[in-house]
Amino acid sequence: MNIGTRKILDRSFTALGIGSIVVMAIALLIVLVPIITNGIGAVFFTGTVEHRKMLINEFKRGDTDKLAEEIASSDRYRSTVYKMLTGFEAELDRMPPEKKAEYKEKYSQVKPALQALLGPLPGDPEPMLTRFKYGQTRWEKAEEKLHDFLYESKWDNSNPNVMSKEYFVSRALGFEGTTLAQLFPYVKENIDHMLLPEFTVYWGFITDSSVDSHFFGGIWPEIQGTFFLAVGAMLFAFPLGVIAAVYFTEYAKPGFFNSMLRSANSTLAGVPSIVFGMFGLAFFINTLKVSESKSVIAGALTLAIMILPTIIRAAEEAILAVPKTYREASLSLGSTKWNTIATVILPAALPGILTGGVISLGRAAGETAPIIFTAAVSVGSAIGLADVFSSPTPALSWNIYNLASEHEAASQIRHVQYGMVLALVSIVLLLNLSAIVLRARISKKLKG
């Protein structure tokens, strides 16, 4: 090959390498930027007075005196709204029947739109569900609801051959000539006096339990559940994995049986996680009955089986990477085999073993499929350590899926879902970072 071609090949290979790194970086950015920007919105946002009311009522947190002042000031503006409503209701009663029916129909949409914005109106029965007890707690949601209040969405189906198109009609126009017409500009004008938006930092999103299936409150039970499941899986899988790796590398005699075991282990590493989930349900819950229902322990055991092959492989590689001279030096000093393994080989292999362990921990924290049938629930309070043997738990990975697809009001609480995603990604990133730091520190000590 002449030198020119070789140079071209060399350059194009470098370009390909740089190109793939750039593509990866862009992909990472595309994934991470929305996760971070949206996720942060769960903690930092523009909260309304309704949010502060909710915090005091549900969590006894906040400044009661300041809130009382705020409520008084917001009520000054709201009372005008309520007066307009009662005024119009009286006017409605005086109308001729056919006109009354027409306006009543339109008016029946106005009230719910206003309730969605400001919370229950005076005279409304006290709602049972917390979600209906407050108006919009977040300003950006309030703006959406304000639009719904001001404009009615209609569908233009004048052309029977195509699907209808959406268009908006001002509700104020529909009430022209009645006293209610002035309500709409008034609400639009004074909405910030009624809701008092204010920049809010809500750390409770991380430390609070959810209120009324994630409408308000935080995600602490999910974070805790994820933590219990991942650590529980580690408690089972890590010692077992290291012992198995020691057996494979130090004790097992090469042969058919050994190679069968190794290939079984490799196969296990490639089994889809949902299979482990079904296995966990059938084996740990229905056959062994480790608990009466789904439970943290059943989930942790299932996850442990899932991450075991990875831990074994990582530990094996780490042990094999220990220089032969270490072993020989130890044995030549009269040390026994077991003593050599425990005092020389394992400590020297520790960085590699731990890295494998922590990466598996991250995987256990992020998996959904193995815990669907063995541990995860969509609603449940934070559990104590004592309950891990009997209680299922909410967990981040499963609840993200649940909020994305199954929740009855998924579109209203997207911020919670994004917050959960950010929390999960941060936990996994932190675990991986700690693996790197741990590895560096131990390597340094060993060289020391």
Place this chain on the structure above:
Amino acid sequence: MLYYVIQSNMIKKLLHLAALLIFTAVGTADAATNTIVLEGSTTVGPLAKSFATYFTKKYGVRVTVSESGSGNGAKSLINNTCTIAAMSRAMKEPEIAAAKKKGVNPLAHVVALDGLSIVVHPGNPISSLSKAQISSIYRGTITNWKEVGGPNARIVVIQRESNSGTQESFKELVTGKGVQITGNAETQSSNGAVKSRVSTTLSAIGYLGLGFVDHSVKTLAVNGILPSVKTVKNGTYKVTRPLYFYTNGQPSGLVRQFIDLPRTAAGKSMISELGFINQ
């Protein structure tokens, strides 16, 4: 020597941690028996979740809810791994037989009524279909909105997975039990997923529990009648079904109280606030 120190320290710490975990766990284990575990239907999900929140607040009992489908609820009750199975259909004969074999005696408690709502995109000019037309759409004999008086657009048929009680009720009430649903139908695994698919697809049709319907989709009248509190209750809306809680035998104590929630004032208002119908 250094290695040994590192390692023995670590092992000691690990042992301490493990001992601590075991002791705290054993020490308070008996406090954990008061958990009510609900498993099953995604349609009953909002009700179950609200009841659970209310119950936990009032009695301090932990109640967990998972929404994995009616079929799963039944299986969990048969295997005795849940306290209450939430189901949007009645238990089938084979399920009851399987339960009896395992010494489980499934007992149905009606929670609320649900009008199974046939929904389309709000941009769809169609506002009413007959039961026969819906059935034909799902069997695949009607494939274009033109055939039922709408615009020329292929119908995107959305159904639920086989584990779903809503799917079973839909078949029973609309198409007939043994009928094969068209192979072109798309399967979604929860009410929420059906709703979001229909609300983003102009030519889609799907079905939802009444409590899941909101402004993002349009409910069709079936044989001219829209589902509402009145029409479901008096039976004029034909695609109506009860929602159930199943227990193993007559429940007692706190489970009994939980089962009886739908008949208390608090339970009734939760049911109607969530858009379901008190029986």
